[in-house]
Each structure stands twice: as structure tokens, then as C-alpha cells.
Amino acid sequence: MQSKKDLTALVSVIQNLTMFKTALSTGKAEQTRRLIYDSALELFREKGFDATTMQDVASRAGVAKGAAYYYFPGKEAIIQAYYEAIQSDQERICNEAFAHEKSLRNRLKAVFDSKFDLIGDDRRLLGVVFRYAGEPENPISCLGKGTEDIRNRSMDVFRQALAVEKLPADLVRLLPVALWSLQMGLLVMFLYDNTKRQVRTRRLADGALELSLKFLSLAKLPLLRPVRAKLLGLLTEAQLLPEN
């Protein structure tokens, strides 16, 4: 276990060195990529995702169309990058919050709220993230193999939020997946919510959190142990839970 951590650290160092080198020698590339990315997001916000063409993006960035395709396989990849950026921001924000927040309720609320805040007015853009949810082979399906990493990162945030509480092993397996699913559902609601600052969905999230905590305290009762075991078994068989 320790050696794996060392390896990870080493890889990280090498990556940093490589990034540093390319930043010195050909910083142009990262700059162009950034230019294309920023131009695309501008246009997506102005005209919407579907109305924006890669030609538009390239023109706005002042490069040839091929350059845009060189950095991003298509428009969807740009949105994908944007979603990953949001995920990184959420991790940073939550880590800060977790440092001084030791109440489970507030920690989970911080996770939900941070995501809502980060998406903010870009709701219309984020809808595209769900576009290939029904197509397993699609590399950018938000439920598929190709997005496993970012999904795990998202679940890890919940795992860390839960770390403040001493929980039975089966719930430690179950809860991150359940909370991630809840978050995905809430995100869809968020996209459909036209109330100011999506306050309707934010209230729903608060209520859902409240209910979840109530169910959690109920689930801890020995009386409900068998029902918990049944649920766990069912979800495990359906391969909806991690193996560990």
C-alpha cells in the first residue's frame, strides 16, 4: 500500500516536471488550447451549445478549424473539459470546508451547494453532459467506462464528507454511490429549474439531505439490519457497488 502511494507520488512529480518543461519550451500549445477552450465557452454562453459550430470557435480564437479539432475531438470534448474543471473546483472548495467543518450534515450540504454554485448560470451548457447517458459504448457517456475516473473522484468527495462519522462497513460501501446518484438526480432537476438561483432545487436538496440523515439513523437500528443486508446484496449483485 505504501509503495503504491510512493509510485503515485513519483508519477505526480514526473508529470509536474513534464508540464514544467512544456510550459517553458512550447507554452504556446497550452496557450492555444486555453484560447480555444475559453472562446468556446464564451460562444456556448452567447449562442448556446448546438448553435455554436467548431468554425465559430476557431474563428473566435483566431485559429484554423483544424487547430480546434487538434485539441478537442469535438464540441462535446470541450464541455467534458469544462465539467472536469468544475469537478476540480468542487474538490478544492470541499477540502477547505472539510478542514473546519465536522458536522456530517454541513459537510454533505457543502458538497451539494458547491456543485450548484459552480454550475450556476451555465445550466444550459451542462445538459450536454447527460447527452450520451443512454449509450454505454460512448466514451463520454456520463455513466460509462470513459468517465469512470471523474465519477470516482465525485464519489470520493462524498466519501471524505462521510469520513467524520463512524459508520458500519456496508454503509461505507453504499452511501457514496447513493449520494452520488442523488447528486446526479438533483443536477438534472437543477437544469430544469427556472426559479431564481434554482432555489427550488436547492430546497429539495436540503430536504433530501434531511431525509437521508433520518433514514441513516433509522438504518443503524439493529431491527433493520436484515433489510439493509438485503438491499446491499441486491445492489452488489447488480454491480452497482464497488467490490471492496
Next chain:
Amino acid sequence: MQSKKDLTALVSVIQNLTMFKTALSTGKAEQTRRLIYDSALELFREKGFDATTMQDVASRAGVAKGAAYYYFPGKEAIIQAYYEAIQSDQERICNEAFAHEKSLRNRLKAVFDSKFDLIGDDRRLLGVVFRYAGEPENPISCLGKGTEDIRNRSMDVFRQALAVEKLPADLVRLLPVALWSLQMGLLVMFLYDNTKRQVRTRRLADGALELSLKFLSLAKLPLLRPVRAKLLGLLTEAQLLPEN
């Protein structure tokens, strides 16, 4: 050149005669529409949805591309029509089952099973139904305004399945929506399930049904009345339940 014109005229006369004849027998328009629809499904099954072009569809049907667009705004509309056909089939099958099946468990199982059976090997095609789920304004978003009718029909099937049981009013409001959501979730799992006949998802559906019935009997306890009220209030405020 003159002979070509003559030939064209002759062909035209024959076409008119043919149109007249078929118009008498079966209605040319409906026939063409059906031809395009059938050809499209054939091709979707052979090559997949994305690899099939409207030109392919038109060629297979023996019509011009414009004719295909005349009947269907695009490929998505054909899939949409297919999904509605499946919904109609499900209603027919369930109505037959409901006539002689009076156990709630078996009635609900009939609803789930019929959907699975009807989709069957067309899983890959059905993924497209979820494509615009994250885009509220899209007319064929499976969660949007444009598909409200078919969504209500789908919930009505559950409503009829439940009609065999005497239930409190709040649960009558809640359960069809909850079961419909469960079905949608199971459908996504079904798309991702590569086990034979998607037996893994079918088992999950059975288990989820079992648990739902257990929760239902628990929910009826007077003890849980306040939690039920809270849940109902939360979902009503979030506009996730019908007004009635």
C-alpha cells in the same frame, strides 16, 4: 431528348394511376410513412443509430431524402415514434394482464417485465431516447414538456396496476411517479446490462419491487405518517408530483 420527355410523361401517368390505386386501397401517405419507418428501424438494427443517415433510410425505402424529412423531422423523431409504439404495446399487454391478475406484486411485475420484453434486443436504439434528457427546451427530451403525454401514459399504467389496492390518497399521488422513476432508472441499467437477456437487471427489478412492497407496508404504519407527510410536502414543493 423528345423521347426522354415522352418517357417522363408516361412514367408520370403510370405513377398517378398507381397513386390513385394505392390511395384507394391503403392511403399512400400512411404507406410511405410506414415504409420509411420500417426501413429506418431495419437500418438502425443493422448499422446502429448514428451510423445510419437519412439518405440511407430514404434509399432503403426507395424515396427521396426529402420524403423522409417530410414525415420525420430527423432520425430522432423515428426513434421517438418507435418508443411510442413500444408504449402502446405495453399498455395493451398490461391491460390484458390486469384483467385476470389481481395481486399487486404480479401486476407491477407485469409492467416492468413487459417493458423489458418489448425493448429486448433493441437496447442500443433506445439509448437515443435519453439523449436530450438534460436539455429542457428540447422537444424530445424524455423529461421535458414535449413528451408529457407519453410520460403520463406510462404513469397511468402504474396507476392502473395500483388500482387493485386500497391506498391512502397521498400514496396514490406519490407511487405512480416513484414507480415511473424507478422504471426509468431500470431502463438505463437495462441498456448497460450485457448479461444474457439482461437477466441481471431483471433480477434487480424483482428485488426492487420486493423492497418497494416492503416499504409500502411499512409506510402504511401510523408511526411513519409524519415522515410520509414530510416526503410528500418536499416533493410537492419541488413540483415533482401532479397537483390533484
Next chain:
DNA sequence: GTCTATATAGCGATAGAC
């Protein structure tokens, strides 16, 4: 490795024939 210029093919709209 980074990017331009070009080529192919599909989408979807349109004018107009019947």
C-alpha cells in the same frame, strides 16, 4: 508536436413538380 488547407460526406432547408 502544432497547425493550416483541403476534401468528403451528411444534415436539413427550400423551390417547385405533381
Next chain:
DNA sequence: GTCTATCGCTATATAGAC
């Protein structure tokens, strides 16, 4: 109303310049 023929626009692959 039904359908054909055609056109402009776009996505994306590719050759090759730097």
C-alpha cells in the same frame, strides 16, 4: 398534401507545412 431535386452549411478526416 405529397414528394423530388438541389443547395448551402457543417463535421470530421487527412495531407502536409512549419
